[in-house]
Every structure is written in structure tokens, then in C-alpha cells.
Amino acid sequence: MVKIERDHHSNEITKIADTIQFDSDKKTISEFQMYYENNRINLNPVFQRDSVWKTPQRKNLIKSIYENIPIPTIFLYERYENNKTTYDVIDGKQRLESIFMFLGLKGYKKNKFPFKAVYIDNEDRAHEKNRLWEELDEQEKRKISQYPINTITVKGNLGDISDIFVRINSTGSSLTRQEIRTAKYLQSPFLKRINSLANQKSILEYLQNNRIISSSMIQRQKHVEFISELVLSIQNEGPIDKKNAIDRSMESGVLTGSQLNKSIKEFNETLKLIKKVFPDIVSTRFNGLADFYTLFLLVWRWRYKKKKVLANYNTNRLLNAYLIEFGNQCDIVKRQRDSYQIDKSKDTLIYINYLMTVQSSTDSINQRRNREKILMEVFDFTLETKDPFRNFNSEQRRLLWNNSNKRCSICNRKLTFNNFHADHIKPYAKGGKTILSNAQVLCAEHNIKKSDK
Template structure:
């Protein structure tokens, strides 16, 4: 990985500026792509833009910007988009005014000749980053990105840019995108913050058997040059469609669950949605269950580990321990209180509740063994 610092004058940055809805946003003689497909949708508000220009005219330093060097010698903006657009908007588009030295409503054309020269000759500190995709991603993860910090998925988008991520953003990363329209009730976060895209990439990587420390990175690297995300989108549709058909009544506890894992594990299981709903309704009313969201996986898996139950308090544990005289009723051995765990004598699955009379203290080994039996 090569990181080369350079100073770029604003007058050079402004050359060849283009802001076109179809063609994109470019500057630096058309060589700098200011808003590549992976960049975020939002931008500075007026006060933030004004602060950028005031900083420049006062000669104060702006935070470092990061440009990625492409194979063809062009550049893509990694960090600094908001500041760059503020500079270009002020100079080319007269998009906002500033206040300086108690002078108000100062557009670029209203500046003195000295101020104009100071603005145009101001030097921006830019790091030019050259290297493999992985090297760039590792670098961007550890640097302290200035301004609006890039999210982890935004960093990945920046490194694994290509037709795949461009198409993925169309489906998963825009306000009112298709993924939002289809599954907003079941997904956590918002598309514009890349949370929808990150979630489906987690699901898809696991579905394809991609393991390791960074499965999303591996998945994106494998599919970076794919012409579109048709396979990924169809997988998402299958998941959300299955959820809606399987669970006929929507509840707030359904939002943000790992539906990808449940789809992969149970979509081929023959279930009756009406019977599932009856079980879910009954379980939702059970005060013993603390983790209501776990009910959805439990009715498919019948695995008690998917649920979280009310626990015995310290008084109930101490009373049971003294009653047993410190002896585990399963193995018959004596233990200290801290070496034992509270257990339901009559299991919850058979109607047991979290009351003192239903509490027993088991040694850790016996409790684990008992727990594995039901």
C-alpha cells in the first residue's frame, strides 16, 4: 500500500468541474470522481458549507482528504466529498453565501481580489492511496476519517467499487429503494446508512458458505466485477416472501431478526402458518419469556436456547442452596454456592415457573447435562 501526500490548490481542483445528474460529479480536469457510486447520499447543510469556506479564507487548515488512485490514472474521492462539494458549490454555483469580518452575504463574486486569490491558492492536503483492494480497506479502517465518518459498509463500498456495488446501491442503499419497500418491517436500520446492504451481504455470504473474519469483504471481492446483483436481490426476495407467508401476523418483535439464517435453516420445513401463529400468540403472553423476539426461531427449532427466561433472584438461590445443604441433587456432591447454578425443577417447557418452590441448585456440569436433554 502506497500513501502519497500532496498539496492541491483549489484553483486546480476547480478545473473541469461537472455536476450532472446523469454523468456524475467531477473536478480536477475531469480526473477526480467526487461522487462515485458508493458514496453516501446526504451532504453538508448550509452552516457546514459556510464553515468550510470561512476556514479557507481565514487560512486555517482543513482536515486531510483521501483520494483513491484508479488503474487508469484517474481518482475517486474516498473522504472529503462534503468539503469538496462545498468549495465547488461556492465557486461555480453560488449555492450559498458567507459572513466574514462582519461582512454579510458574500458570494464568491463579492469577495475582494485579494480574497479571491487567497481562496484559489489555498492548498488542500490530499493523501493519494494506491494498492490492492484489501490494502486500501485495511488502511481506511484504521485511519481517523475526518468530517462525517465513513461507516464500515461505506468503506467496503469505496474499496470494492464496480458494477456490482453500483447496482447493489440501487436496490438496497437509497431512500425508498426496492428493499425498503419490500421488507422495511423486517429490517433494522435505514438503507441510506448502508444497513440494509450490509445485512443482506451477511446473509448471502453465510448462505454461500463464506467463513472467516471478514465474510462480507470476501463476498464483495468475489462479486466485485459482476454486472448486476440479480442473484443477491432474488435471494432477498425469497427470504422476505418466506417470512410473510410463514408468519401471518406482524409484531414489532419481528423487526431486525436474522431472517437470512432462519430461511436457510427452516424454509424447507413443512409448517402450518396458522398453527405457528397460535403458538406464537400463546408464547407472547408467557411472562416467563423475556426474549420475545426469540419466539420466532423457537417455534421452528424447538430449541430452548432461542429463548431467555426469567431468572431466580439471589434470595431464591440462597434459600434453595441452604435447603439442599449445598448438595447437588443430581450427582450427590457438595459444592460452594458460587459453584452452582439455579435450575427449574419442573422445566418451563412442561409448565414450570420461576418461583422459589421450583428452584434447585445444580452443579455446573449437571446443569449443563440436564439442559442438553430438553
């Protein structure tokens, strides 16, 4: 049994120690290989991070093992599943992955790599030579297979295990805030849904193709954090303070069930609109996280709060052109500012003010509000507002019916008052007004078929 030492960090670890058991022993590489081949070890539990080790780190690990140099302790979480003991890797994923890659185990064959082994020639001179697993002799293979690794096996409540993970993770790269959230709030319904959403192929491709999020940022779960911000901002109906809002949401479980479903639906619709209206994001400054966040929230507000018309092709082209030009002017003013040649005239003031919101505290709620306010002033006039009434009322329906020929305007089918549909001639989505001069009689079939209602 391992003794838990108190440190200056916390009283929490003492509470955790009351419910968790730590068993210390040594496991050989061949044992870990057996666990892997029998599906008894899970390298990717929900609280674990994506791979971040580079090949040189992996090679150095194998060299240490070959030279019988001790490597850091591996922490496992023991659980009983499907009538057998299974282990989740709390800390040590990179080390075990590197070992499995070197051995060329199933699933890792394409990642095989050699390490530099030192050997002595006939004249007692030391040399280094790249060696693959297959190139080792039986004695060398046996030495590696029987190499003992200090292992601590943790047993207890899964929720407490995540706290342990946050504390003992010993990879060379520090955890990001989102990785800590993944560990700490692994049971959060919100986190599970956002993880699923953020890792959808279409969303990952859009974020990467438009250089909004890089591959390395995805490895560090920054895309999950960013999508969390956007969904929470929708639920909040405005900008949030990044520093606190996500943690607060996961702690309180404030966004679940139907509310979460609604926010995710609006997220998907907003992203679809951005793809349609602003196809050139990648070549503008608005593929930066701070700028894209504000643009996303502005489009959401246009769609769901201000009821702006976003289905007009010509207007959308104009809007895209304005966005590109606004971004270009911001870049020009930034260059001038950086070279101390800035023109502080009235024409450049709006660009100066916008740049001030992205130079410091970019994720604070005040800076986000300021950015959105500026973009509203620039772009709002371009868009037509939809009629506040989406549907024709009963009086309008009666007047339309009594002044019509009682037939569908498209197929000329004869209708009755009980089965006719009142629909817009100019589609509502394209700015059509809900007035009698823009109304037509349709049958149910053709009303449903219209995709631009």
C-alpha cells in the same frame, strides 16, 4: 515525496509503502473545480462513504477557507483512464463536496448554502453576515478560488489503496464495520453483488417504509451489512455469528458464482413471502433488526427446508395475527419487567425467554438460534407441510391416464399419452397432495397457465 512514519498500529503499512508512491503538493480550489468540471475527479469510488456532513459543518469549512485558515489534507488516488489522468478521492470527499455546493457547481446547485462572513462597519465594529458565492465581490471570489489545499496524491495498486483509505480516513464520523469492509474488500464479487442487491429501489423502500433501516443507517451502509447477513445465513442454512461471518466470507470468497446466485434468489423469494404473509411488520416489534433477522430466516426455513404451505390465504391471515399478538405480549411483558411487576407464570415464560435473547449479544449465533427455536415452537403448528413428492411418478401417471377420458380437464382437448400433463387439482403450493385422488389430466397450455401450481 512523503516519508512514511511507522506507528504502533502495524507492520502492514511498511509493506504497503513498498508498492505505493505518495506525492505532496498544494492544489487550489480553482484546480479542483477544473478537475470536477472536466470529469477528472471521482468523489464516489467504491471504497468511499456516503455523505454524512451536516450543513453547519459545511458552513464552518467555507468560513475557514474565507478566513485563510488551513483545512485538513486531501488524499487522492491517481489513475490513468480514457487517455487522461483521473483522481479518486480517498479522503476529503466531504470537504470537496462542501466547496462544490458553495460554488453552485453543476449537480450541486440545489445544495447551495451561505456562510457567515465577518465584516467591519464604519465604526470598526465586527458583524457576521450570511453570504452566498454570488454575493461576494471579485476580490473575495479570487481569494477563495486561489485558496491552497494541502494535497497528497497516491499512486499504486488499487487493492492496497483500500488499506490506505481505512487508515487515513479523517472525517468527523468513525467508519462503521461495513464501511471498512467496503474499503478493504472492494474487489470482492460477493460485496459487489450485495451492494447491488441492497441498493435496489424496492428493497430500500421496503426497509425504510417498515422502519427496519433508517436513512442515516443507509448512509452508513448498515443496509448492505444486514443484507449480507441474510444472504450468508441462507447459504449457511441457519444463523451466523455477525461479528466474524461477513469478514470471513469476504476474505475467503466462500460465496461466489452459482452458490451466490442461488442464495440471492432465495433471499428475494423469502422477502416476497414476508411482504405477503406479514403485511403489518411496521407496527410490530419484528421491524427491529434482531427480530426481523430471525423472522426472515424462519420464513426461509419454512419455504426451503420444511416445505410449509405459505400460499393459503386464511392460514396466512392467522399467521399474521399470531405474529402481532406474540409481539404485543412480548411488549407487555417487557413493560412489566421494566417496572418490576413481571408475572413469571407459565403463560409468560415463553415471552420472557424471547426477550432474554434480544437484550444482550443479540447478534451472536447462540442468541439467534434461541430466538428461532422459540418462534418455531410458537408458529410451526399453524402451517401445513407440503407433500414430500412434488411430481406424480410414472405409475401414478399411467393409472391417471388409463382411468381418464383422455381429454384436458379444462378445455376438453383430446390428448395422447405422450403429450398429457398430470397436475394437482388442489394446488401443490396450497397443500395439495401428490396422490391420485388429487390428480387431473391437463394439456400443456393449461398446465403452464396455472399460476398456483
